[in-house]
Structures are given as C-alpha cells and as structure tokens.
Amino acid sequence: MNYESIIGLEVHAQLATKSKMFCACSTAFGNPPNSNICPVCMGAPGALPVVNFAAVEMAIKAGLAFGSQIQHKSIFARKNYFYPDLSKGYQISQYEFPLCLGGHLDIPLASGETKRISITRIHMEEDAGKLTHDYGHAEKSHVDFNRCGVGLIEIVSGPDMRTPQEAADYFRKVRQILVYLGVCHGNMQEGNLRCDANVSIRKVGDTKLGTRTEMKNLNSFKAVERAIAYEINRQIAAVERGEIIIQETLLWDDAAGKSASLRSKEDAHDYRYFPDPDLLPLIVTTDWIEGIRKQLPELAAAKAARFVRDYGIPEYDAEVLTAERDMALYYEKCIAVYNSPKKISNWIMTELLRELKNEGIDITACRITPEHLAQLVTLIDDGIISGKIGKDVFEEMYTTGHAPAAIIDTKGLKLVSDTSELDAIIERVLSTNQKQVEQYKSGKVAVFGFLVGQVMKETKGQASPQVVNELLKKKLS
Amino acid sequence: MTTSLTQLTIHESHERLKTGDVTSEELTQAYIKRIEAVDPQLNCYLTRVFDSALLQAKKADAQLKQKSDVTPLTGIPLALKDIFITKGIRTTCASKLLDNYIPPYNSTVAEKLDRSGAVLLGKLNMDEFAMGSSNEHSAYGPVKNPWDLTRTPGGSSGGSAAAIAADLCAGTFGTDTGGSIRQPAAMCGIVGMKPTYGRVSRYGIIAFASSLDQVGPMAKDVMDCALLLNAITGHDARDATSIAAPVPDYTHGLQSGIKGLTIGVPREYFIDGIDPQIENHVRSAIDQLKLLGANIVEISLPHTEYAVPVYYTIAPAEASSNLARYDGVRYGKAAPGAVDLADLFKRTRTEGFGPEVTLRIIIGTFVLSAGYYDAYYLKAQKVRTLIKQDFLKAFHNVDAIVAPTAPTAAFKLGEKSNDPLQMYLNDIFTIPANLAGLPGISLPCGLTENNLPIGLQLIGKPLDEATLLRIAYAYEQSTEWHTKKPSMQKSDAKK
Ligand SMILES: [Zn+2]
Numbered sequence: 001m002n003y004e005s006i007i008g009l010e011v012h013a014q015l016a017t018k019s020k021m022f023c024a025c026s027t028a029f030g031n032p033p034n035s036n037i038c039p040v041c042m043g044a045p046g047a048l049p050v051v052n053f054a055a056v057e058m059a060i061k062a063g064l065a066f067g068s069q070i071q072h073k074s075i076f077a078r079k080n081y082f083y084p085d086l087s088k089g090y091q092i093s094q095y096e097f098p099l100c101l102g103g104h105l106d107i108p109l110a111s112g113e114t115k116r117i118s119i120t121r122i123h124m125e126e127d128a129g130k131l132t133h134d135y136g137h138a139e140k141s142h143v144d145f146n147r148c149g150v151g152l153i154e155i156v157s158g159p160d161m162r163t164p165q166e167a168a169d170y171f172r173k174v175r176q177i178l179v180y181l182g183v184c185h186g187n188m189q190e191g192n193l194r195c196d197a198n199v200s201i202r203k204v205g206d207t208k209l210g211t212r213t214e215m216k217n218l219n220s221f222k223a224v225e226r227a228i229a230y231e232i233n234r235q236i237a238a239v240e241r242g243e244i245i246i247q248e249t250l251l252w253d254d255a256a257g258k259s260a261s262l263r264s265k266e267d268a269h270d271y272r273y274f275p276d277p278d279l280l281p282l283i284v285t286t287d288w289i290e291g292i293r294k295q296l297p298e299l300a301a302a303k304a305a306r307f308v309r310d311y312g313i314p315e316y317d318a319e320v321l322t323a324e325r326d327m328a329l330y331y332e333k334c335i336a337v338y339n340s341p342k343k344i345s346n347w348i349m350t351e352l353l354r355e356l357k358n359e360g361i362d363i364t365a366c367r368i369t370p371e372h373l374a375q376l377v378t379l380i381d382d383g384i385i386s387g388k389i390g391k392d393v394f395e396e397m398y399t400t401g402h403a404p405a406a407i408i409d410t411k412g413l414k415l416v417s418d419t420s421e422l423d424a425i426i427e428r429v430l431s432t433n434q435k436q437v438e439q440y441k442s443g444k445v446a447v448f449g450f451l452v453g454q455v456m457k458e459t460k461g462q463a464s465p466q467v468v469n470e471l472l473k474k475k476l477s
Numbered sequence: 478m479t480t481s482l483t484q485l486t487i488h489e490s491h492e493r494l495k496t497g498d499v500t501s502e503e504l505t506q507a508y509i510k511r512i513e514a515v516d517p518q519l520n521c522y523l524t525r526v527f528d529s530a531l532l533q534a535k536k537a538d539a540q541l542k543q544k545s546d547v548t549p550l551t552g553i554p555l556a557l558k559d560i561f562i563t564k565g566i567r568t569t570c571a572s573k574l575l576d577n578y579i580p581p582y583n584s585t586v587a588e589k590l591d592r593s594g595a596v597l598l599g600k601l602n603m604d605e606f607a608m609g610s611s612n613e614h615s616a617y618g619p620v621k622n623p624w625d626l627t628r629t630p631g632g633s634s635g636g637s638a639a640a641i642a643a644d645l646c647a648g649t650f651g652t653d654t655g656g657s658i659r660q661p662a663a664m665c666g667i668v669g670m671k672p673t674y675g676r677v678s679r680y681g682i683i684a685f686a687s688s689l690d691q692v693g694p695m696a697k698d699v700m701d702c703a704l705l706l707n708a709i710t711g712h713d714a715r716d717a718t719s720i721a722a723p724v725p726d727y728t729h730g731l732q733s734g735i736k737g738l739t740i741g742v743p744r745e746y747f748i749d750g751i752d753p754q755i756e757n758h759v760r761s762a763i764d765q766l767k768l769l770g771a772n773i774v775e776i777s778l779p780h781t782e783y784a785v786p787v788y789y790t791i792a793p794a795e796a797s798s799n800l801a802r803y804d805g806v807r808y809g810k811a812a813p814g815a816v817d818l819a820d821l822f823k824r825t826r827t828e829g830f831g832p833e834v835t836l837r838i839i840i841g842t843f844v845l846s847a848g849y850y851d852a853y854y855l856k857a858q859k860v861r862t863l864i865k866q867d868f869l870k871a872f873h874n875v876d877a878i879v880a881p882t883a884p885t886a887a888f889k890l891g892e893k894s895n896d897p898l899q900m901y902l903n904d905i906f907t908i909p910a911n912l913a914g915l916p917g918i919s920l921p922c923g924l925t926e927n928n929l930p931i932g933l934q935l936i937g938k939p940l941d942e943a944t945l946l947r948i949a950y951a952y953e954q955s956t957e958w959h960t961k962k963p964s965m966q967k968s969d970a971k972k
Contacts (some may be wrong), residue, residue, distance in 0.1 A: 038582075039580075039581060039582045042807055043802040043807065044562075044580065044581070044582065044807075044808070045562065045568070045570065045575065045578070045580070045683045045684075045802070045803075045808075046561075046562040046580075046584060046679075046680070046681040046682050046683045046684065047582070047680070047681070048679060048680050048715060048716050048717065049717070050714065050715060050716075050717050051717065078798050080797075080798050080801060080845070082801065082804060082819075082822050084804070084806045084818065087802065087807060088801065088802045089798070089800075089801020089802045089803075089804060090798050090801055143806065270846055270847045272797075272798070272842065272845035272846060272847075272850075273845075274794060274798070274845055274850070274854060277686075277687035277688035277718075277795055278684075278687050278717060278718065279717050279718075280717055280718060
C-alpha cells in the first residue's frame with residue numbers, strides 16, 4: 001500500500017528586539033538566571049503589559065516578506081493555563097484576529113523546481129520562562145524568567161509539505177528569511193527558533209485528510225526531518241496493523257530518536273482564549289505598513305540573482321554565498337576592498353567555509369576580516385606571494401586573525417623578485433644542470449619546466465614564478 | 478465647640494498648614510491617636526505605617542515652611558485601599574494569599590501621592606480582591622459602618638469609606654469595578670467618585686476585572702474629591718488603556734452653578750425593590766437640582782435590567798484570568814505539603830482564596846470555557862455594547878444623569894452574606910456606569926429614619942468629570958447632608 005504524508009509546520013521565532021514584548025527588560029541571552037526581569041514579566045500583582053512597537057514592526061516585516069495580508073486591526077488574547085514558567089497564569093498571544101493572514105513561501109525541490117508552501121497566519125505572542133531541574137536539589141525545580149516575555153512570532157504553514165525533507169527545507173528557508181530581515185537571530189542552540197509539526201498520513205489517491213498528531217520540541221533542521229520521518233513510519237505501521245490513529249500531542253526526544261505521547265485529545269487544554277482587556281486592539285495603519293515595506297532588505301534569492309548579474313559569478317557560487325545573510329555581507333565587504341569577485345568567491349567557498357565548518361562556527365565569529373581576505377587575494381594577484389604560499393598565510397590568518405602583510409613580513413614569505421639575486425641562482429642551476437640545458441637547446445622544450453622547478457626549489461618557493469620564467473627564457477635563448 | 482483636627486476637610490487643613498496654624502506632624506499625630514482609639518471597633522486599617530507617616534509629615538512641614546513644592550496635598554494624612562501596590566509596604570488585597578506580600582514597586586497612584594507630599598497613614602480594609610459589596614469578604618474580618626456598628630459599610634472599598642466617615646484619614650483612593658467606590662460612599666455618607674475608564678492609571682492596582690476597574694477619590698466633600706482627583710489623573714505610558722487627554726483642574730468651575738444644565742432621570746432606576754425612603758430622598762434631591770436651575774428630563778436606558786447579569790459574566794471571566802498568577806511560585810503564600818506541581822497550585826489557591834473569590838473564579842472559568850464562550854462571555858460583551866449605546870444616546874439630550882447610588886441604605890452584617898444574588902443586586906445602579914466606562918459620583922443626600930446615609934448618584938459623559946463635580950458641588954453647598962457625622966454606636970433597628 002502506498003501512503004502519502006501531510007505535513008504542516010508551526011515555527012516559533014524569537015524576535016530580535018532589544019527589549020521584551022510587553023516590558024522594558026533586556027532580551028539578552030546567557031545572563032544569570034532571573035536578572036532580566038521586572039514586575040511586568042514576573043506577573044507581579046498590579047503590573048500591566050504595554051506593547052513594544054519594535055516587536056510589532058518586526059512581525060509586520062516578516063508578514064510582508066512572506067506575502068501576508070497585514071491586518072489593520074488585530075487583537076491580543078490571553079491563552080490561559082497553569083505552568084510555573086508562565087508568570088501570569090496566561091500567555092499573551094493572538095487568537096481569532098492575528099496580525100498577518102495568508103502568505104506563502106517557495107522551497108526548492110530536488111528536481112530543481114520550486115514548490116509553493118502556503119502560510120495560513122503569522123501571529124505575535126510572548127515566550128515563557130525556562131524550567132531547570134539540575135540546581136543541586138533533587139526535590140526542587142527552578143525557573144529562570146529571563147526569557148519570559150520575549151516577543152515571538154508563530155508562523156503557521158498550510159498542510160502542504162509531503163516529505164520530511166520538504167519540511168526541513170521549509171524550516172530552513174523560513175529561518176533564512178527571518179535572519180535576512182533582521183527579525184530573528186536564528187540561533188537554534190539558543191532557542192531562537194523552535195518548531196512543532198502536524199503530521200498525518202493517507203493512502204495515495206485519498207482526498208480526505210487523516211487524523212493528525214502534533215509533534216513538539218523540534219529544535220534543529222535534522223530533528224524536524226528525523227522526527228517527521230519517525231512519525232510517518234509510526235503512523236503507517238499502526239494503520240497497517242489495523243489501528244486507528246488518535247489525535248494527540250507528542251514530544252520528540254532527539255537524543256533517543258523517538259517520540260512519546262504528551263497528551264491525548266481528551267486531555268487537551270481548554271485555553272479559554274479571550275481578548276486581553278489590558279491591551280487595546282493593535283491598530284496598524286497603511287502608512288506604517290508601507291513605510292516598513294520600503295525598508296525591507298534584499299532577500300537571499302534576489303541577492304543571489306544580483307551576484308550573478310553584477311559580479312559574474314556562477315549561480316552555484318551565488319547561492320552558497322547568499323545562504324546566510326552574514327556570509328553575503330562578508331562577501332560584499334571583500335568585493336568592496338578588492339573587486340575580484342570570482343577569486344574571492346573561490347577563497348570563501350573552498351578555504352574559508354571548510355575552516356568554519358571544521359571549527360563549527362559561523363562567519364560572524366570568523367577571525368579573518370573581509371578586509372584581510374581581500375588583501376590576501378590582492379597580494380597574490382600582485383605577485384607578492386604565490387598562490388601556494390597564500391594558502392599558508394590564510395591558515396595563519398585564520399588562527400591568529402593577523403593581517404596577511406604582517407604575517408608575510410614576520411615569516412619572510414615575500415617572493416624574491418630582486419632579479420640580481422635571482423640571476424645568481426639561475427646561473428647556479430644552469431651550470432649544475434648542463435645536460436638539461438643541452439636537451440632544451442636541442443628542442444626538448446618540456447625540460448623548461450624542470451629547470452623552473454629547480455630554481456623555485458632553490459628559492460624555497462619564494463620566487464615569483466612569472467619572473468623566474470622570464471629570466472630563464474632570456475638566459476636560455 | 479472647636480472642630481477637632483481630624484474633622485477638617487483637606488482644603489481646610491491645607492489653609493491651616495499654609496499659615497502655619499497647624500503642622501503636618503500635629504495633624505498626623507491627631508489621626509494616629511484617633512485611629513488607635515477608634516479603629517479597633519471599625520477594623521478599617523489592615524496595615525499601619527505611622528513611623529514613615531511621621532517622617533513624611535516632618536518633610537512636608539519643612540516644605541511648607543520653605544514654601545517649596547507645596548501642593549494642596551502636602552502634609553495631608555491620607556490612606557490607600559489595600560489594592561494599591563505600595564513599594565516596601567505590605568499589600569494584601571485583603572487576601573490570605575498575599576498576607577506576606579511586600580511589593581518591589583509602586584503603583585502610579587502611590588507614586589503620584591508620594592510626589593504630592595501627602596502623608597500615608599496605612600492601607601485600608603476591603604473585600605478580598607475587591608469582590609464584594611459589604612466588606613464582609615475580607616480575609617481580615619469585616620469593617621463596621623461608623624453610622625451603625627451592626628451594619629456593613631458597603632464594599633468593596635468599605636474600609637476606605639468608613640475611615641473617612643469616622644475621621645481616620647483625610648481622604649483616600651478606592652477602586653470601583655461595579656460600584657466599589659460609590660456604593661460604600663453612599664452607605665457611609667461621604668463623597669466618592671469613579672472617573673471615566675482610562676482617566677486614572679491602573680498600573681499597580683491589583684486587577685479584579687481589567688476592563689471595568691477604575692481608581693477614584695473618596696472624600697469628605699466635593700472640593701476634596703476634586704483636589705484628590707487632580708492629584709492622580711492623567712495618561713500613564715505604563716497602562717495601555719489609560720487615556721491621553723488633557724487634564725483640567727477639577728477645582729476650577731466648581732462654583733459656577735448648574736443653571737441651564739440638563740439632567741436626565743432614568744425611568745429604569747426607580748424600580749420595585751428600591752427602598753421608598755431612598756426614592757423619596759433622591760426625588761427631593763432632584764427637586765433641589767431643579768431649584769438650582771437645572772432642567773430635569775425623564776430619560777430611558779432600556780437595557781439597564783441586563784447590567785447585573787452582564788457584569789456577573791464579564792467581571793468573573795476577567796477575574797478568573799487575572800487571579801491565575803497567584804500560584805505560590807514567585808510570591809505570596811505557597812501552601813506547604815504539596816506532593817507535585819498540580820497539588821501545589823491546587824492547595825495554594827484553595828487555602829489562599831476566600832469563598833467569594835473562589836466562586837467568581839469558578840463562574841469566570843465556566844463562561845470562558847470552550848462551548849460556553851459564545852453563549853455567555855461573547856453575548857455579555859454584545860449586551861455591554863447595547864448598554865453603552867443607551868447612555869451615549871441619552872447624552873445627546875442631557876449633560877448628566879441623576880439616580881440613586883444603591884437601592885437600600887447600609888444593611889446588617891451577615892444579612893446578605895449567604896445570599897450572593899441579593900448581594901449582587903445591591904450594585905444594580907452602579908454597575909451600568911462601569912460597563913459603559915462612564916464617570917459617576919455618589920454624594921450624601923439624606924438620612925433614613927434609622928439615621929443611615931443615602932447616596933445620590935450622578936453619571937456623566939466620557940471624560941466629563943468636571944460637570945459631575947460642578948453639579949455635586951452645587952447640590953452639596955445648598956444642603957447640609959455633608960456636615961452630618963456618624964454616631965459610632967450600635968443600633969438595634971431591624972432594617
Ligand atoms: Zn520585564
């Protein structure tokens with residue numbers, strides 16, 4: 001029997017605002033527990049939320065990038081449930097009237113075509129705190145409210161994906177766009193982006209949707225792919241055994257590579273949503289929307305097309321260089337210093353990306369500045385060092401962050417282009433290799449390469465190959 | 478007979494403080510002495526902060542002497558309903574759950590009072606989380622009505638109203654969600670005003686029903702009421718529902734009289750069940766307004782009868798959510814002996830909340846539940862809109878509305894405490910102004926045969942507190958009701 005899977009994703013993205021969604025507390029990550037808190041985000045009696053309009057602006061930006069209809073009037077609602085990481089006993093969210101409705105996102109398929117995934121809605125909400133159970137008391141748990149009240153957008157897709165791969169690609173693309181917009185830092189380790197998946201299966205040809213389950217706690221692209229594949233297999237196996245899929249919420253355990261039931265439909269929370277009386281309806285004027293639209297940055301696809309057009313680099317290079325916004329910025333900074341787009345692209349795509357990958361860091365943490373990389377390429381092009389030595393200089397730059405010129409100076413790597421010095425070396429080489437000189441003169445031109453190699457060897461590679469070529473030719477003629 | 482210091486109004490005290498005839502320290506000492514002597518009978522104060530009050534008084538005296546930064550409240554001993562968050566001063570909301578709660582921040586109102594140079598004597602008793610109309614739902618025992626110690630002072634700002642009537646402070650601020658300022662003001666024979674929703678910041682007011690809660694002054698006379706209102710009104714960036722409208726000086730124009738004003742008398746507010754004595758006095762008060770030059774017209778507010786059920790749907794719904802934060806995790810009294818998380822929440826809330834609060838949380842949770850939301854909460858919101866429209870229509874033709882504040886005078890302690898419905902009906906005339914967000918004021922307009930105060934209510938257009946104060950002042954100055962003082966005795970009168 002052939003089955004097809006129906007997948008929809010809910011992506012929660014932390015907004016990259018400096019302060020929280022409804023108070024002035026910092027959103028900085030990694031501070032000591034409960035240091036970014038105030039009466040508002042702690043749910044102190046009497047404290048009231050006030051909307052951070054920078055967060056709204058970011059949500060609108062995201063909506064525009066995904067082609068959503070920005071609603072002129074949306075309403076904050078309370079989602080009521082008890083949990084110790086929720087300081088007010090409710091989460092401020094949007095329910096019936098979200099900020100953005102509709103939209104879509106095109107993802108690349110293996111075939112080279114693209115597939116359009118619909119977006120149902122994007123709404124704003126606040127994050128909860130974080131529970132920790134490992135503070136040295138077996139019988140106690142602790143709550144850190146630093147994250148509580150940080151602004152989030154939830155991007156809800158239509159049930160349009162058919163494979164785990166598509167889902168992961170969609171998630172990746174969502175992240176890329178949000179990071180490009182500056183709306184989300186996109187750091188998965190720090191929990192900037194989280195994802196829940198709705199999964200159901202049906203027999204190929206059926207038009208009715210099967211019962212879906214919701215998988216929570218998908219915090220990496222790999223986890224999305226693995227968890228959905230796991231769930232699809234679980235559902236297929238269950239149906240094959242003649243079981244009925246029940247509607248439930250599952251929790252993915254990435255370390256164990258399996259999921260466990262969190263709650264069934266019967267135990268589902270009744271969140272008792274109602275409009276938050278502490279907040280007026282959120283009114284967004286056309287002027288505001290259009291102002292934001294004008295500031296929308298160039299997104300990856302447009303940037304890649306421009307790179308191909310303006311810099312003449314291959315499509316593949318452009319795609320790699322624009323995959324991450326920060327990488328694209330890095331590349332363009334290099335070009336601004338030394339306009340040699342293809343050579344710089346080569347250095348980044350081979351050497352730099354390899355090193356970054358090995359170290360497991362991203363371009364923003366790279367010790368080589370774009371200026372230095374551009375200088376390195378310039379030095380090679382100017383014949384100051386050879387391409388081969390360039391690689392050694394690059395290694396040194398990568399570890400130390402020093403400027404290429406400084407490295408060349410201290411290590412004495414500069415090419416020998418002083419012709420009098422080279423003349424002496426060439427004379428020596430020619431006199432010790434009489435036989436080869438005879439052969440060359442009698443028409444065996446291939447020997448020339450051997451002689452160049454000998455000269456280079458003598459200079460320990462620090463001679464400019466062009467200069468050696470010219471001088472040697474002159475001597476042999 | 479000379480009036481004792483504690484009987485002075487705020488404006489009278491201010492005159493004497495300015496001339497140096499009396500110091501704030503003397504005034505504060507007089508109140509402290511009176512509180513110590515009288516409050517054990519009344520139970521108005523939940524927390525007394527006399528040491529810091531005397532320090533504030535000394536500071537005020539220095540300012541008065543140097544004539545620097547003197548406001549009409551400088552050196553005036555005031556108190557606050559225990560619903561206002563006061564930094565470093567225990568704030569219980571009359572609940573056991575917050576018995577040990579010392580707030581880390583200040584409410585906007587407390588902050589403004591501090592800046593005005595007023596002296597804070599302490600925090601006043603109320604119904605737990607402001608839920609009640611008799612002050613019997615306080616976790617710290619009921620407040621007695623100074624006019625008859627066997628009766629309630631009304632609620633929820635019962636401690637505030639009784640404290641003013643008994644001269645235990647010069648003035649206070651209460652909160653009014655369904656009548657919690659006006660009803661106790663009526664029952665204790667003082668002046669109490671609920672301003673337009675959004676006129677005063679709710680920041681730092683422990684929330685009961687956020688779309689209805691509003692802070693307002695409670696005072697010995699209308700002039701004091703205006704002075705207190707001046708001190709707290711205005712936009713606050715920390716309260717998204719506060720209104721950014723210019724704030725007038727409410728003492729200006731008080732004396733300009735009411736000639737030519739049109740005042741509406743709503744047919745629906747004179748119904749069966751209203752105590753005939755109340756109706757008679759309110760009717761006489763209306764005649765008096767006519768005598769003072771107002772045009773009196775009958776009006777209709779046809780949806781009035783739905784106000785109580787609408788209120789008792791919306792207010793508990795909001796309360797059920799507002800009170801969810803009291804889980805014992807971050808502050809407040811966590812119940813001991815919990816075996817797990819759910820048990821901690823359950824025990825803390827079961828032990829911490831009194832029966833009336835519990836009842837309303839249950840009602841509120843029910844009306845918001847899936848499957849019931851549309852039939853209850855949503856419908857109530859629709860009817861609320863109709864009630865609002867009734868008023869706005871009426872205000873096309875009238876400048877203000879006059880009505881009784883409550884259908885009866887102060888009732889006996891325990892008389893209605895087992896009958897929530899009877900209790901809820903006591904708010905029948907005050908609730909509509911909350912649902913419509915309109916300003917309302919209650920002021921004394923008579924005494925019953927049992928010597929119990931009767932309140933006259935005026936309801937105004939949005940942000941038109943000034944007209945209400947003007948009418949109230951004109952009425953007050955032409956009668957003597959505001960000068961009557963309570964007996965501080967028990968009475969054996971049955972009703
Ligand atoms: Zn905060």
